[in-house]
Amino acid sequence: QQYASINLNEKSSTVDHSSQHGKELGKQLIKDVSKARIESIDTDTCAPGDEDAFFVADMGEVYRQHLRWKMNLKRVKPHYAIKCNPNPEVLRLLAELGTGFDCASKAEIETVLNLGVDPSRIIYAQPCKTKSYVRYAAEQRVKQMTFDNTDELYKIKRFFPEAELFLRILTDDSSAACRLSDKYGASMDTINDLLTLAKDLDLNVVGVSFHVGSGASDPQCFARAVQDSRIVFDQASDIGYNLKTLDVGGGFSGDLFEAMADVLSKALDEHFPPGVRIIGEPGRYYVASAFTLACNIIARRDIVDPATGETNYMIYLNDGVYGNFSNLIFDHQFVTPRVLSKRDKSTHNVVYSVWGQSCDGIDRITETCTLHGVLDVGDWLYFEEMGAYTKCSATRFNGFTDNHDILYVSSEPGASALLNY
Numbered sequence: 561q562q563y564a565s566i567n568l569n570e571k572s573s574t575v576d577h578s579s580q581h582g583k584e585l586g587k588q589l590i591k592d593v594s595k596a597r598i599e600s601i602d603t604d605t606c607a608p609g610d611e612d613a614f615f616v617a618d619m620g621e622v623y624r625q626h627l628r629w630k631m632n633l634k635r636v637k638p639h640y641a642i643k644c645n646p647n648p649e650v651l652r653l654l655a656e657l658g659t660g661f662d663c664a665s666k667a668e669i670e671t672v673l674n675l676g677v678d679p680s681r682i683i684y685a686q687p688c689k690t691k692s693y694v695r696y697a698a699e700q701r702v703k704q705m706t707f708d709n710t711d712e713l714y715k716i717k718r719f720f721p722e723a724e725l726f727l728r729i730l731t732d733d734s735s736a737a738c739r740l741s742d743k744y745g746a747s748m749d750t751i752n753d754l755l756t757l758a759k760d761l762d763l764n765v766v767g768v769s770f771h772v773g774s775g776a777s778d779p780q781c782f783a784r785a786v787q788d789s790r791i792v793f794d795q796a797s798d799i800g801y802n803l804k805t806l807d808v809g810g811g812f813s814g815d816l817f818e819a820m821a822d823v824l825s826k827a828l829d830e831h832f833p834p835g836v837r838i839i840g841e842p843g844r845y846y847v848a849s850a851f852t853l854a855c856n857i858i859a860r861r862d863i864v865d866p867a868t869g870e871t872n873y874m875i876y877l878n879d880g881v882y883g884n885f886s887n888l889i890f891d892h893q894f895v896t897p898r899v900l901s902k903r904d905k906s907t908h909n910v911v912y913s914v915w916g917q918s919c920d921g922i923d924r925i926t927e928t929c930t931l932h933g934v935l936d937v938g939d940w941l942y943f944e945e946m947g948a949y950t951k952c953s954a955t956r957f958n959g960f961t962d963n964h965d966i967l968y969v970s971s972e973p974g975a976s977a978l979l980n981y
């Protein structure tokens with residue numbers, strides 16, 4: 561299979577420059593497309609829901625993140641964690657670029673296979689799988705899967721004995737926004753028993769996997785996890801396995817990526833010879849910055865401070881934490897509102913709190929923020945960095961839609977060519 565090739569021979573300064581240029585172009589395209597959309601909506605007369613919140617996605621940003629990955633983590637083949645944002649255009653682009661995919665369920669596996677992706681490019685990275693899903697993976701020849709407990713080994717022995725197994729180990733995820741090690745990962749003192757049982761069951765253990773926690777903030781956590789993985793490779797070898805692959809999981813952030821890649825690359829070079837295949841499962845890294853959400857102000861409450869006579873405002877948007885701002889709850893994120901369009905021409909600082917549309921008091925988007933001028937019902941705000949763990953975990957609570965429109969732009973010719981934009 562031929563995948564799109566990306567020229568990595570450019571000097572990094574050139575790439576940095578063009579990437580900055582692409583980012584700025586992307587932001588401009590997103591603004592232009594959003595403005596054109598909202599200008600076409602008259603909230604006084606539109607059909608119900610025509611003024612719903614909407615996303616604008618820059619596929620060029622996803623493409624640039626891929627380029628950045630390849631430049632900084634040459635050894636690590638990314639398997640995009642689709643749970644983070646299973647957007648069909650993102651998947652289509654990444655399939656064209658030749659990444660692998662990390663799937664967590666039958667439906668995710670099916671989605672990726674339907675794109676024409678070969679089963680060997682998928683890892684079923686869920687250590688506690690539903691039996692019928694294991695049977696489905698077996699039928700589809702999705703062989704790579706993780707485990708971290710004995711029951712899973714018996715399950716796999718029964719339903720897919722030829723599976724290629726990755727032992728997921730526990731990590732120190734104390735620096736992560738979303739800790740995963742409370743739930744998954746075998747502790748180092750259980751490794752020997754697990755591998756011995758796998759050997760007794762004649763199962764095919766091929767590698768080790770870990771995840772340093774989603775939204776990790778300490779690059780050193782990769783170094784510690786790689787060291788532990790080396791220990792497991794050696795233990796496995798004593799038991800008679802010749803492990804071939806290390807899966808370094810997800811947890812990569814856009815802001816800290818170079819620092820994380822540097823620590824990880826050095827640890828890999830120190831502990832794993834070039835012959836060992838290395839894969840990763842980045843999720844948010846690829847998509848967080850590519851999606852912007854635009855929301856309409858549907859109501860306002862004015863709060864006058866009796867002491868100073870100053871007015872602060874509560875504004876209510878047509879989205880919220882039960883919708884696309886689900887990342888505030890599940891992903892422990894904070895968001896920054898920005899003004900997309902307003903009628904008031906004044907520019908003085910005004911303090912707002914921003915609320916969602918559901919009946920629940922928990923549905924607060926921003927506790928306090930300062931914006932320029934007095935916003936009113938019908939004005940629009942936008943929020944950047946809304947691509948990860950947002951739409952995919954939105955609910956229909958209170959009868960609101962969980963299926964908001966997505967408009968696509970591309971700030972990179974490479975992405976445009978692959979997607980026919």
Ligand code: PLP
Binds near residue numbers: 685844
């Ligand atoms: N791999 C596994 C097994 C996960 O559970 C997750 C997220 O929960 C990811 C990868 C993606 O993590 P991130 O979005 O932090 O890169």
